Amino acid sequence: MRRFGQEPAGEQEFTIHFTFDGQPLTARLxxxxxSALYAAGIRSWRRSPQGDERGLLCGIGVCFDCLLSVDGIAxxxxxxxxxxxGMRVETxxxxxxxxx
Amino acid sequence: xxxxxxxxxxxxxxxxxxxxxxxAQAGAQVTLVDAYTQLGGQYYRQPPxxxxxxxxxxxxxxxxxxxxxxQAGVHILSGTTVSSxxxxxxxxxxxxxxxxxxxxRAVIIASGAYESPAPFPGWTLPGVLMTGGIxxxxxxxxxxxxxxxxxxxxxxxxxxxxxLLEAGVQVAAVLEGNRLVKSAVPHALAxxxxxxxIIEGAQSLQALLVRGVPYRTGWGLLEAQGVDxxxxxxxxxxDRDWRPLKGTEQEIACDTIGISFGLTPFNSLSxxxxxxxxxxxxxxxxxxxxxxxxxxxxxxxxxxxxxxGIGGFRMSLLEGQLAGLRAAAQLGYGKDxxxxxxQHVHRRINRESRFRRLHSTLFTPGPxxxxxxxxxxxxxxxxxxxxxxxxxFIRDGSxxxxxxxxxxxxxxxxxxxxMCSQMVLHTLxxxxxxxxxxxxxFSARLPVFPLSIGTFASLEVEx
Numbered sequence: 001m002r003r004f005g006q007e008p009a010g011e012q013e014f015t016i017h018f019t020f021d022g023q024p025l026t027a028r029l030x031x032x033x034x035s036a037l038y039a040a041g042i043r044s045w046r047r048s049p050q051g052d053e054r055g056l057l058c059g060i061g062v063c064f065d066c067l068l069s070v071d072g073i074a075x076x077x078x079x080x081x082x083x084x085x086g087m088r089v090e091t092x093x094x095x096x097x098x099x100x
Numbered sequence: 101x102x103x104x105x106x107x108x109x110x111x112x113x114x115x116x117x118x119x120x121x122x123x124a125q126a127g128a129q130v131t132l133v134d135a136y137t138q139l140g141g142q143y144y145r146q147p148p149x150x151x152x153x154x155x156x157x158x159x160x161x162x163x164x165x166x167x168x169x170x171q172a173g174v175h176i177l178s179g180t181t182v183s184s185x186x187x188x189x190x191x192x193x194x195x196x197x198x199x200x201x202x203x204x205r206a207v208i209i210a211s212g213a214y215e216s217p218a219p220f221p222g223w224t225l226p227g228v229l230m231t232g233g234i235x236x237x238x239x240x241x242x243x244x245x246x247x248x249x250x251x252x253x254x255x256x257x258x259x260x261x262x263x264l265l266e267a268g269v270q271v272a273a274v275l276e277g278n279r280l281v282k283s284a285v286p287h288a289l290a291x292x293x294x295x296x297x298i299i300e301g302a303q304s305l306q307a308l309l310v311r312g313v314p315y316r317t318g319w320g321l322l323e324a325q326g327v328d329x330x331x332x333x334x335x336x337x338x339d340r341d342w343r344p345l346k347g348t349e350q351e352i353a354c355d356t357i358g359i360s361f362g363l364t365p366f367n368s369l370s371x372x373x374x375x376x377x378x379x380x381x382x383x384x385x386x387x388x389x390x391x392x393x394x395x396x397x398x399x400x401x402x403x404x405x406x407x408x409g410i411g412g413f414r415m416s417l418l419e420g421q422l423a424g425l426r427a428a429a430q431l432g433y434g435k436d437x438x439x440x441x442x443q444h445v446h447r448r449i450n451r452e453s454r455f456r457r458l459h460s461t462l463f464t465p466g467p468x469x470x471x472x473x474x475x476x477x478x479x480x481x482x483x484x485x486x487x488x489x490x491x492x493f494i495r496d497g498s499x500x501x502x503x504x505x506x507x508x509x510x511x512x513x514x515x516x517x518x519m520c521s522q523m524v525l526h527t528l529x530x531x532x533x534x535x536x537x538x539x540x541x542f543s544a545r546l547p548v549f550p551l552s553i554g555t556f557a558s559l560e561v562e563x
Binding site: 002003004005006007008014028029030031032034035038039043044048049050052053054055056057058059060061062063064065067075079080082 | 135136137142147148149150151153154214215217224225226227228229230232233234235236237240241242243244245267268328329366478481482484513514515518519550552
């Protein structure tokens with residue numbers, strides 16, 4: 001795990017579970033999707049329309065480079081969404097369109 | 101249905117919190133809209149709840165302000181984005197579930213700033229982050245990588261380098277593009293009564309030096325290297341204009357690169373509302389023109405803080421306070437408070453301005469930062485436009501920024517030009533020999549943040 005520092009006492013209650021492209025992973029309560037993926041050693045989760053790997057850039061919600069799919073909804077910013085237990089996170093495919 | 105509010109504050113950072121507090125304490129009914137899940141903005145960015153006990157002094161200051169606006173009865177809408185603002189102060193907002201309209205009698209925009217991007221070969225590789233993005237990971241107690249190079253300019257690099265070292269990460273080097281000592285001398289007076297900030301910078305620098313991290317002034321990044329992720333960087337000595345000096349190139353191993361090329365004010369909302377803008381490179385770029393109460397050219401719409409010109413958190417607090425008092429007074433609350441406060445606030449703002457001028461002299465990137473892209477480097481990351489296509493389109497430089505936007509789709513993707521518009525403007529200016537002032541600026545279009553059709557369709561509009 002790529003984490004540092006002290007976790008609060010009773011840290012078990014702060015553990016949450018999610019999946020990334022089907023792979024089961026754990027994170028800490030309060031993680032964004034981006035910080036959870038980084039903590040799991042994953043730094044790339046999007047393919048650009050040209051097919052290049054992309055991940056986190058600005059970290060504050062303005063660049064829209066970190067887009068991915070969450071529970072079937074595409075084009076969401078990994079840096080802005082708080083992870084919740086059971087979330088299904090997937091690589092964003094280029095030119096993916098939400099019809100909902 | 102359109103909900104009516106008296107004063108609507110946009111943004112939960114120092115400027116917005118201060119404006120909301122002042123207006124609410126004067127007696128006005130205040131609603132504060134903030135895009136993030138937690139108030140505080142970037143400067144007062146709060147740790148996740150589980151780490152609240154380990155808050156820094158900045159974060160505790162923010163918590164204090166947030167408590168004050170809660171006590172003052174401010175209605176807070178977190179996780180809410182403003183996608184549009186019109187001259188009559190009608191706002192289109194959205195949260196995770198739906199879109200809705202708000203009609204305000206006064207609007208105070210405190211939308212803050214974002215780190216300025218500049219394209220260089222390899223800048224789309226995972227592992228290249230804005231330095232503030234690295235900071236957001238550190239607040240979550242997550243490491244960005246194992247060996248980090250920081251390049252660009254400004255004190256944030258030093259602060260983040262120190263935090264990385266404390267977290268056990270190797271810092272390959274900190275490259276400061278400007279040669280600081282020479283530039284600082286004419287501004288020595290401005291440093292008077294700024295001891296607290298100087299000490300913070302000096303402590304960070306000392307932490308680096310003690311651990312043998314090179315702090316190289318007059319050096320910069322040319323290229324990020326790697327195939328699927330960063331594995332190294334090409335760096336070089338820079339001249340005063342940030343153009344690399346031939347023969348000084350070096351390779352440096354790292355798996356993460358943090359870039360800091362200054363801050364850009366987020367001015368899209370005031371622009372969309374029709375407020376007159378000015379091109380002020382010394383204040384970060386394009387900003388709204390304001391009167392002494394920080395009201396824009398559109399009556400009842402105010403703009404405060406870094407989003408109206410980079411000035412730092414103290415300036416934001418002061419501007420927010422005065423705009424909050426004024427907006428309340430215009431609606432009949434605390435009539436004399438704004439006119440009583442104005443002199444005092446402006447005296448303190450003048451003092452802050454000296455520091456702002458020093459900061460801008462020391463830490464503005466040179467024009468060379470916009471000349472690193474090669475023909476195959478992406479300029480527009482959303483629409484996949486390369487530097488070669490941009491150069492080809494501009495040719496003799498007789499086109500306008502708007503024609504580039506229409507012809508190449510730069511500034512039309514999800515980020516709405518936040519990542520490419522500066523590069524496009526600087527490139528056009530360089531190839532045409534005209535200043536940005538002469539070229540004119542891009543128009544603002546709604547929505548300033550993307551909105552899904554589904555969310556848009558949830559809007560209830562009266563027949």
